[in-house]
Amino acid sequence: MKTDAFALRHIGPRENDLQHMLNTIGAESIEQLIYETLPDDIRLKAPLNLEPALTEYEFLNHIQQLGNKNKVFKSYIGLGYHPAIVPAAIQRNVFENPGWYTAYTPYQAEIAQGRLEALLNYQTTVIELSGMEIANASLLDEGTAAAEAMALLFDVRTRDQKKNNVNKFFVSEEILPQTLSVLQTRSTPIGVELVVGNHEDFAFGADFFGAILQYPGKYGQVFDYAGFISKANTNEIKVAVAADILSLVKLTSPGEMGAAVVVGTTQRFGIPMGYGGPHAAFFATKEEYKRSMPGRIIGVTVDTNGNRALRMALQTREQHIKREKATSNICTAQVLLAVMAGMYAVYHGPKGLEYIADKVHASAVTTAEALNQLGVYQTNTAFFDTIVVKADAVKVKAIAERNEFNFYYIDNDTIAIAFNETTSISDINTILAIFAEAAGKETVTVTALATQINYPQGLNRTSTFLTHEVFNKHHSETALMRYIKKLERKDLALNHSMISLGSCTMKLNAAAEMLPLSMPNWNNIHPFAPIEQAAGYQTMLKKLEEQLNVVTGFAGTTLQPNSGAQGEYAGLMVIRAYHQSRGDHHRNIALIPASAHGTNPASAALAGMKIIVTKTTEEGNIDVEDLRAKAIEHKDNLSCLMVTYPSTHGVYEASIIEITKLIHENGGQVYMDGANMNAQVGLTNPATIGADVCHLNLHKTFAIPHGGGGPGVGPICVAEHLVPFLPTNPVIPTGGETAITAISAAPWGSALVCLISYGYITMLGAEGLTNATKYAILNANYIKARLSGHYDTLYSGEMGRAAHEMILECRPFKEKGIEVTDIAKRLMDYGFHAPTVSFPVAGTLMIEPTESENLEELDRFCDAMIAIRKEIEAATAEEKNNVLKNAPHTLAMLTTDTWDFPYTRQEAAFPLEYISDNKFWPSVRRVDDAYGDRNLICSCAPIEAYMEN
Known part of the structure; x- marks a missing residue:
């Protein structure tokens, strides 16, 4: 066993599990399974052209050496970004947890x-x-x-x-x-x-x-x-x-x-x-x-027992529903x-925040006064943290950089200096010395911060803030640590069990990928620092772009979009710019299959496009004839097709090349949604299927963690003819020769977490990435096979295989009075987060196990689903007081003196033997969504606010 191979740690099933899994699936080999799953005409003919994989140890040495090429200067640039002190208690207990x-x-x-x-x-x-x-x-x-x-x-x-x-x-x-x-x-x-x-x-x-x-x-x-x-x-x-x-x-x-x-x-x-x-x-x-x-929006509601509970409020206003x-x-x-x-x-509380803000302001006032003494005059008539001075910018810049300080140079004789909570008296004296040297004068030295304010008295805040108890009791590290742990215990994350969400790819976020995020030579650099000070970043980002080009088969990449939805929008805006560059300003029709992710039509609308929905067949595939008719009908104004591949239904559609060719013949471009890229890497790619642009969810396929709902990164990769239109930034130019304006604020978006995906690709290499895709398909088909006979799979490929995900049919259970939501809530009692509920088909579950889950975990999940199926069978439409309708069951329920349910406490909380070894307790009973929307409270309001009128 090659213990230093990262793929060994990332991919869940062991070598000795493979034959058992293939036997269950009914395949002789993993290659046969892939052949039966993926259309042969879109298979890559050669392995990915990537550098050999590094071990974890080699990668961490490499990233440290690369990070040493970054120059971490003291940053006084401002423009919305400031050095901040990350409290160690928060870094260790949240950021690195x-x-x-x-x-x-x-x-x-x-x-x-x-x-x-x-x-x-x-x-x-x-x-x-x-x-x-x-x-x-x-x-x-x-x-x-x-x-x-x-x-x-x-x-x-x-x-x-x-x-x-x-x-x-x-x-x-x-x-x-x-x-x-x-x-x-x-x-x-x-x-x-x-x-x-x-x-x-x-x-x-x-x-x-x-x-x-x-x-x-x-x-x-x-x-x-x-x-x-x-x-x-x-x-x-x-x-x-x-x-x-x-x-x-x-x-x-x-x-x-x-x-x-x-x-x-x-x-x-x-x-x-x-x-x-x-x-x-x-x-x-x-x-x-x-x-x-x-x-x-997070709102307050109540659970089944009337106890306070929290939830995401007003969800019907969200883009995936409004489309x-x-x-x-x-x-x-x-x-x-x-x-x-x-x-x-919470940690600092209102008084702590006031102390920090006062110190920042005092640093600015102190420096301004001392610079005035040097004849370097400050021009802002009122300020909080940023002063503007008149000085020779060329001279100051040279001296400042020699002292490892960065300011913002507005023009040749105007300089902005933005102060922050890390600023010390020593820093102020260095700033004074820099300007004194530039002016050819003796410096002045300060020993204490000024006490006066330099903003209008009428703007002095008089209203109170953060008076709630939570902001006034956790100010010692012990108290904060315990509060964070208390909250953490209420959350189910990947460190507890598999989260098999279809279309969301909850895979391992390896520790070796995450460690660089805490390294000061990576996390302390201002996005508008001079480019030569970020040599390590520039190398890493360029290499990541090249890696993604190889994976997708495309010619160019921008990392600027900082979510998948932003990537969709960026891709469409690049297509729009391409058409306009050819004089085709009228091309504004986007064809979108009915099964598309909800962000697809929302993104197209924001890009100024008119949406035409195309049909899907009973098998869940794009209706090619309907698409053909609509592409021809709108050929004069066709902008693009938005397609997800494999489909949102978990199938590699065999007609994909015919589909993309059809769009091109009618003057359109093909945008591929990269949500399901975990089923493509190393086996096929967007260029091979005929797409022109795709976005990639680095927080899915490429291992950036979901973080409870973010961070995300959604770069777009494009064919050669679209490269000139990749987006730029007004402070540090990026993108193509005829770039569109910015998609997000920073030149390379959320650059810090790009280190994770860079590590993922660099440590897996071509073979590891390809095997990750194969094992994602293996794990999905293993679950499909194990659940066969208990649940029907809604869609399958032409040879009966699933891609990396599948949709389970749950609508017939309504005859028993059981909704898909009841299954989702009951899974909590078994220690699992539900798969994706009612997307893309209402009343179904979409399951994606990913390659990171081992056989034991897959079997635990399948055992839970089969046990729930038996519970469904025992239910009756008339009897609502059953184990599914009452799920989830909390510790408080199990430990009350009375038990008024027609099943045992053990059946409620420990229905399978494995659960008692590592029980996760939901902290509230089923939440009341309607109550929360009727009584919208989205802050730490006093208890009286929770009482319904």
């Missing part, structure tokens, strides 16, 4: 109460600091959050504004440059006209529906926006404010000024810069706009980072 980073999105609330509480803390922090009424559980970054604010304000225009097609949106010239670029990308396809200008000169015309302001401004100037917002509201212009969250500890909140939406990033609440991400963006608004708000009528395509949050930011607020 698989109990937090391997969990799935909390759709199954009963086994996600810990994560949900952590997110409720986050929402409360955002609501109270922003002064708004409701917040979501995070978005992707500040730039895209601002774009979502614009879309929301466009959606909630008054009736007269919609009737008169009012479409102008004012953007203050103080907005961050990367945010402006994202707004430019997102506005045009949906028909919004941006007008950029000085907010002090803005004429409040009736042709505007909204505006966005930066607070403080991009170079630190603090403006009092109360007058602007009041006048805008009078003119039925709704205002969004992009705000620095730490400044809101000291400054009057935008909500108190009358803002309609407040957005920003919580990066400086204990999240490393990571060369751009991932970071949790925040989004807060008024309750009246809740049904137009993007992203996930092309959705105002957002956002599917991913940044849950892991939101949890960290929320814990930062």
